Amino acid sequence: EAGVAQSPRYKIIEKRQSVAFWCNPISGHATLYWYQQILGQGPKLLIQFQNNGVVDDSQLPKDRFSAERLKGVDSTLKIQPAKLEDSAVYLCASSSTRYSYNEQFFGPGTRLTVL
Amino acid sequence: SQQGEEDPQALSIQEGENATMNCSYKTSINNLQWYRQNSGRGLVHLILIRSNEREKHSGRLRVTLDTSKKSSSLLITASRAADTASYFCATQGGSEKLVFGKGTKLTVNP
Numbered sequence: 734e735a736g737v738a739q740s741p742r743y744k745i746i747e748k749r750q751s752v753a754f755w756c757n758p759i760s761g762h763a764t765l766y767w768y769q770q771i772l773g774q775g776p777k778l779l780i781q782f783q784n785n786g787v788v789d790d791s792q793l794p795k796d797r798f799s800a801e802r803l804k805g806v807d808s809t810l811k812i813q814p815a816k817l818e819d820s821a822v823y824l825c826a827s828s829s830t831r832y833s834y835n836e837q838f839f840g841p842g843t844r845l846t847v848l
Numbered sequence: 849s850q851q852g853e854e855d856p857q858a859l860s861i862q863e864g865e866n867a868t869m870n871c872s873y874k875t876s877i878n879n880l881q882w883y884r885q886n887s888g889r890g891l892v893h894l895i896l897i898r899s900n901e902r903e904k905h906s907g908r909l910r911v912t913l914d915t916s917k918k919s920s921s922l923l924i925t926a927s928r929a930a931d932t933a934s935y936f937c938a939t940q941g942g943s944e945k946l947v948f949g950k951g952t953k954l955t956v957n958p
Contacts, residue, residue: 766946775852775936775948776891789945824891836881836893837946 735759737840739825745846751813754843757806758827764788766837767800767810768824776824782808815847852880852937852949860955867924869952871937872917879940880913880920885951886933894922894935927956 738757746752758765763784768776779798781789784805793800802808812819822844826837855870882894897904897913897920904911910923924931934951
């Protein structure tokens with residue numbers, strides 16, 4: 734089966750600019766996650782969707798980050814305006830159900846550099 | 849904040865040797881998972897151990913879990929150069945959120 738797709742793979746922007754990332758989860762996976770991974774650290778959950786509803790966005794910096802999953806399939810994560818500390822790899826993951834504690838399948842990530 | 853803390857931060861071994869990585873966590877969990885991350889394949893799930901399990905095997909991987917000590921270990925036997933990667937433990941509790949540690953960077957020298 735096809736894995737989680739993300740684009741772009743790399744993005745370089747100036748601070749205060751805007752950027753958007755796209756994710757297409759594995760077909761049929763109801764739960765979608767966005768993680769931020771800063772160099773040298775483990776991934777940190779930013780937001781979790783169950784179909785098109787938000788389950789957890791407690792660690793999403795809502796003053797500058799937004800995410801949507803309008804049709805319950807693919808999702809976009811936006812940063813506006815970007816700061817230097819947003820430089821990181823943004824990972825999208827999906828899982829088949831919310832309550833079964835199944836493994837999460839990760840995409841290749843988007844490496845963001847903010848100059 | 850991150851739940852798991854892996855130890856050591858970095859490990860370098862020769863091909864054929866065994867590699868052991870440890871993970872400690874702070875709060876009660878439903879399960880603990882180990883993931884591998886390298887530049888070629890991204891983050892890949894390796895194994896999941898539930899809170900009522902003490903040991904689990906998958907191929908060359910052996911995971912133990914001691915809930916009384918809030919710790920887990922990952923053993924990779926007969927390591928290969930292809931095992932070179934960063935290894936992360938991740939815990940999942942009542943909130944279902946997966947919380948990752950900072951990882952152990954493993955280098956297997958040919």
